[in-house]
Amino acid sequence: MTDAALPVDVSYPADGFTLFPDRSVVALRVNGELRDLATKVEQTDAVEPVGIDSPDGLNILRHSAAHVLAQAVQRINPQANLGIGPPVTDGFYYDFGVDEPFTPEDLKAIKKEMERIVREGQRFVRRVVTDEEARAELADEPFKLELIGLKGPSTGSGTEAATSAASKVEGASVEVGAGELTIYDNVNRDGETVWKDLCRGPHVPSTRMIGNGWALTRIAGAYWRGSEKNPQLQRIYGTAWPTKDELRAYEERLAEAAKRDHRKLGKELDLFSFPEEIGSGLSVWHPRGGVVRQEMEQHALRRHRAAGYTYVYTPHISKEDLFLTSNHLVTYKDGMFPPIVMDEERDADGHVTKEGQDYYLKPMNCPMHILIYKERARSYRDLPMRLAENGTVYRNELSGALHGLTRVRGFTQDDSHLFVTPEQLEEETTRVLEFVISMLRDFGLEDFELELSMRDDEKSKWIGSDDFWEYSTNALRNVAHASGLKVTEVPGEAAFYGPKIDLKTKDAIGRTWQLSTVQVDVNLPERFELEFTDRDGQKKRPIMIHRALFGSIERFFAILLEHYAGAFPVWLAPLQVIGIPVAEEYADYLGEIVTRLREDGVRAELDTSDERMQKKIRTHTTQKVPLQLIAGEQDRAGGTVSFRFRDGTQLNGIPVDEAIRRIHSSIDAKTLVDSADDLA
Numbered sequence: 001m002t003d004a005a006l007p008v009d010v011s012y013p014a015d016g017f018t019l020f021p022d023r024s025v026v027a028l029r030v031n032g033e034l035r036d037l038a039t040k041v042e043q044t045d046a047v048e049p050v051g052i053d054s055p056d057g058l059n060i061l062r063h064s065a066a067h068v069l070a071q072a073v074q075r076i077n078p079q080a081n082l083g084i085g086p087p088v089t090d091g092f093y094y095d096f097g098v099d100e101p102f103t104p105e106d107l108k109a110i111k112k113e114m115e116r117i118v119r120e121g122q123r124f125v126r127r128v129v130t131d132e133e134a135r136a137e138l139a140d141e142p143f144k145l146e147l148i149g150l151k152g153p154s155t156g157s158g159t160e161a162a163t164s165a166a167s168k169v170e171g172a173s174v175e176v177g178a179g180e181l182t183i184y185d186n187v188n189r190d191g192e193t194v195w196k197d198l199c200r201g202p203h204v205p206s207t208r209m210i211g212n213g214w215a216l217t218r219i220a221g222a223y224w225r226g227s228e229k230n231p232q233l234q235r236i237y238g239t240a241w242p243t244k245d246e247l248r249a250y251e252e253r254l255a256e257a258a259k260r261d262h263r264k265l266g267k268e269l270d271l272f273s274f275p276e277e278i279g280s281g282l283s284v285w286h287p288r289g290g291v292v293r294q295e296m297e298q299h300a301l302r303r304h305r306a307a308g309y310t311y312v313y314t315p316h317i318s319k320e321d322l323f324l325t326s327n328h329l330v331t332y333k334d335g336m337f338p339p340i341v342m343d344e345e346r347d348a349d350g351h352v353t354k355e356g357q358d359y360y361l362k363p364m365n366c367p368m369h370i371l372i373y374k375e376r377a378r379s380y381r382d383l384p385m386r387l388a389e390n391g392t393v394y395r396n397e398l399s400g401a402l403h404g405l406t407r408v409r410g411f412t413q414d415d416s417h418l419f420v421t422p423e424q425l426e427e428e429t430t431r432v433l434e435f436v437i438s439m440l441r442d443f444g445l446e447d448f449e450l451e452l453s454m455r456d457d458e459k460s461k462w463i464g465s466d467d468f469w470e471y472s473t474n475a476l477r478n479v480a481h482a483s484g485l486k487v488t489e490v491p492g493e494a495a496f497y498g499p500k501i502d503l504k505t506k507d508a509i510g511r512t513w514q515l516s517t518v519q520v521d522v523n524l525p526e527r528f529e530l531e532f533t534d535r536d537g538q539k540k541r542p543i544m545i546h547r548a549l550f551g552s553i554e555r556f557f558a559i560l561l562e563h564y565a566g567a568f569p570v571w572l573a574p575l576q577v578i579g580i581p582v583a584e585e586y587a588d589y590l591g592e593i594v595t596r597l598r599e600d601g602v603r604a605e606l607d608t609s610d611e612r613m614q615k616k617i618r619t620h621t622t623q624k625v626p627l628q629l630i631a632g633e634q635d636r637a638g639g640t641v642s643f644r645f646r647d648g649t650q651l652n653g654i655p656v657d658e659a660i661r662r663i664h665s666s667i668d669a670k671t672l673v674d675s676a677d678d679l680a
Contacts, residue, residue, distance in 0.1 A: 024242070025049040026057050026204045034060075036126055036202040052209070052242045062087035064124065064203045065114075065214050065240040070094045071186060071195040072113035073236075076106075082197065083143045083224060083233050090250065091239035095222055097143060102219045102234050110236070111216055118210050122186040122194065124203035134181050134198060143224060143233075144198045148181065213247040214240035226398055256509050262558040263404040265566040269623060271574070272405065281402045281409030283554060288574035291603065293557060295572050297390060299442065300414055300549065307435050309388040309416060314368035316392055320358040325527055326367040329360075337361045337396045365391035366546060369417040370528050373542075378419075378532040383542060384428050385419040390553065405558040412553045418545040419525075421532070425543055426475035429501075429518060433479055436503060436516045436549050442670060443560060444569060447506040449486040452476055453493035462496045464522050472520045472543070473499045497523030507563040515556070519546040567624045567646055570666045570673050577604035577663060578625045580616045580644075582632035584608075590631040593641060593656055602663060621646060626673050627663060649676040 027050040028035045034056060041047050051057045066085035073080050073096055083095030096102075102110075129137070131148055138144045184203060186195040204210065216238045224230035241247045258264075266272045271289030274282065285293055301311065320339065323329045328336065337360065344356025362368070369387045378385070392412045401407055420428045437448060455462045455469050462469070476499050480487045494500060498520035504512050521544040524530075531539045550556035560568070570576050577597055579590040587608055597604040607616050613630075620628055628644040634653070635641050641659050643651040654662070665680055666673050673679050 023209075024052050026052045026060050026209065027202045029056075034202050036124070037205045038125075052204075058241075059087040060202055061204060061210065061242065062092040062238075062240045063199075063201075064207070065210050065238060066092040066094045067124070067184065067186070067197055067199070067203065068114050068117050068207055068210060069110065069216070069236060069238060070096075070197060071117055072110050074195070075113050075117075076109060081143055082141050083222075084147070085197075091217065091237060093235050093237045095143075095224070095233040095235050097224075097231065098234050101221075102236060104219075107216050107219065107236070114214075114216075117186075118207045118212075120188060121206050121208040122188055123206055124201070125185045125187050125193075126201055126203075127183050127185060129181050129183050131181060134183065137183065137196065138198060141198075146225075147198065210240065211243070213243045213245075214238060215247060215251070222400060226400070228399070253509060253511075257511070257562070260509070260562040260565045261404075262406070262561040265561055266404070269566050269574070271561070279409070280399055281397055281407070283405060283408060283410075289557075291574045292568065292572055293553060296443075296550075296553065296557065297414075300439065303435075303439055303442070304388050304416075307386075307431070309386040312369065312372055312387050312389050314365060314372075314389060314391055315362070316394070317359050317361055318368070320360055322367050322371075323360055323362075326364075326370075326524060327527065328363060328367070332363060335395050335397075336363050337394055361394035362391075363393055363395055365389055365393060365413060365415040366417055366524060366544075367528075369415075370524060370530065370544075373419055373530060374528060378530075378542075380421055380532055380534050383419055383421050383532060384424055386416065387418070388414070388416045391415050405554040408552075408554055411555070413548050414550045414553060416547040416549070418547065419530070419532075419542040420545060421534070421540070422471065422543055425472060425520070425545075426478055428545065429476060429479045429520075430482065432518050432545065432547055433483055433501065433503075436518070436547070437483070439549055440503075440505065440515065443572075444563070444670070444672065445505045445507075449488070449504050450480045450483065451493075451502040451504065452480050452487060452489045453495075453500045453502065454489060454491050455494045455499065456492040462494070464497065468522060469499070476501050476518070476520065495519065495521075497521050507559065508565070513559050515551055515559075516549050517547070517551075520544075521546055564672070567626070567672075567674065569670055570626045570663075571668075571670045573603070573624070573626050575603055575605060575623070575625050576667065577602055577627045577629055578620045579604065579606040579629045579631070580613060580620070581606075581608075582613055582630065586631050586633070586636055589636045590629065590641070593629065593631075593660075597660065597663065600660070600664065602667070617644060621648075627666075627679075629659070643676070643679065645673065645675050645678070647675045651676045651679065 025037065027037055028039055028041070029048040029050055030039060030041055030045050032046075034050065050060070052061055063086065066087065069092075070082055070085055073094070074082070077098065079099070081097035083097065085092060085094035134148050135145060138148075181198065182200060183196050184199045184201055185193040186207070188194050216236060218237045220235045220237065221232050222235040223232055239247070239250060241250060266289070269288060270286050271292070272283050272285050274280070275284060278284065304311070317340070320329060323336070339358035339360055341356040342359050343354070344352060345354035347353050369389070372387060373385060390412050392410060394410050397407060397409050402409070418428060418432070440448070454473055477489070480501055500517055500519040502514055503516040504514050506512055522541065525541050525544050530542055532542050534540045560572070568574075577594070579594045581587045581590045587606065591606045594604045594606045607620070609616065611619070617628065624646060626646060630642045630644055638653065640653045640655050643654060643659070662679050666678075669680070671678065671680075
């Protein structure tokens with residue numbers, strides 16, 4: 001055992017906790033696998049404690065809270081059928097088959113019952129069962145019976161690890177386990193089993209460890225197994241944290257996030273919408289939102305060209321053959337829209353006389369970029385080839401998964417595909433990562449970390465030679481560590497065709513977002529038989545690097561909108577300057593200044609409405625316009641203007657030429673200007 005290991009035979013005392021001296025420990029990692037704290041271990045086992053505040057510990061806490069939720073619901077309504085109850089980011093949920101939807105009053109009663117269960121100190125006891133035993137014990141739970149047949153071979157550790165068939169069901173892996181079925185009994189102080197659930201585990205030792213740092217948050221509907229063809233269940237969401245203080249801090253973050261919700265701000269600031277007439281998950285951009293998007297795209301265009309990228313354009317639709325060759329129609333068909341049949345001919349009776357050709361909306365741009373590479377013979381002198389495109393793609397997302405601009409059915413990827421020789425891989429990946437970080441800093445993001453995804457040890461799960469994997473993984477590892485950023489290596493998370501680096505960033509309120517990905521790929525070059533002639537005259541395969549900087553323009557826009565709470569830096573603001581005359585007689589004077597700014601490319605307008613000046617100031621402050629120019633008699637007489645900022649501060653009597661210089665300076669520097677102190 002390791003130095004921090006537990007005694008070989010760990011057991012529960014009467015109060016439901018283990019003998020482990022540190023009560024913040026909720027589970028063990030035994031030989032790399034998560035196990036309950038009561039697990040018997042051998043002297044030769046490598047054992048590590050799992051703290052409640054670690055990522056795995058939080059998942060275990062939250063999954064245990066989900067079990068308490070389910071037990072509470074069935075205490076109140078024994079006829080409720082159990083669905084699944086996995087931990088999710090910052091919380092948990094449980095799905096139930098009930099006759100009537102839950103109400104806010106139901107949540108209050110469920111919360112009180114959960115509090116009783118927590119105080120009872122019930123133990124979570126793991127029990128291995130056969131399929132037949134599970135079916136007999138759960139005969140009254142139709143959804144659990146359906147899950148029993150989904151178990152598969154073990155694919156790793158952790159409460160969220162997927163299993164082969166079960167991975168097709170969100171959260172199913174925490175229910176059916178891997179390779180064997182287990183039921184968790186909730187055992188009271190008298191040793192009586194008072195509730196049970198089909199579950200992989202592990203769990204906290206006792207319900208008392210769940211404490212008071214939890215809350216039920218909302219009710220939603222959810223189709224069983226995510227399919228609209230299945231029954232609709234009732235879902236209860238909750239959150240759980242190690243302490244009450246951490247729960248309060250989370251609730252404060254939620255309140256701040258609600259203020260920044262990009263869907264709310266998009267409506268208030270007139271940036272975008274989702275008309276029902278067009279369809280779910282399909283956005284339209286209003287003039288003000290279009291300005292911000294265009295600034296983003298144009299800035300990226302200039303930076304990409306300077307970095308040696310060439311922009312290309314490809315269609316939105318293609319014959320099925322392309323996606324058969326790329327294998328998307330095999331591995332990604334569920335995520336693609338149904339085919340559009342073209343060139344089919346029918347007779348007067350409607351009988352098909354000529355078979356049509358299936359076309360598909362493209363889910364990804366990479367196959368078309370490959371065809372551009374393949375259009376003519378390539379030499380090592382042509383490499384690296386850097387192709388870029390703002391390409392619109394289409395994904396057949398489930399309606400329940402759609403979420404504003406962050407999860408849509410049609411979106412534009414700022415997609416780049418680089419074709420390199422093996423010798424160029426590390427140098428080019430370094431350039432890509434440096435470029436990505438530099439670009440994101442242009443948009444005001446500064447807090448980054450990297451995740452290096454490496455291959456699974458199981459040979460059947462990846463393609464390519466050992467030499468390729470070793471070389472490419474080491475190349476990405478060198479690049480990641482040379483960046484100076486925090487690097488987390490994640491075994492088993494690579495795509496089957498190559499390792500990747502994911503870049504994550506934190507926004508203004510501390511939320512982590514995954515943005516850019518740098519993915520190495522030898523699979524598609526092989527499938528499309530790509531070649532280049534090397535220095536020795538031999539034909540060789542290039543390596544392909546997939547790189548999306550923003551991920552999608554829609555999602556990145558949403559992240560920026562929430563990061564800035566709608567108060568964009570001057571260079572991105574839909575309206576950069578608004579002129580507000582103190583009275584109508586000063587409109588001409590201020591209008592001349594606004595005209596000068598517009599002729600210089602500044603997005604400036606003059607408010608000549610009949611509203612009072614103070615009302616105009618309030619309106620444009622609410623619309624988060626960064627710079628308000630105000631002019632009255634003293635300004636007109638002195639050839640000056642006054643600035644008013646989003647925080648209410650002012651700069652008065654600034655000469656017009658100086659004011660224009662400062663406006664241009666704030667735009668060129670891409671600075672955030674909220675107050676008088678911010679305008680250099």
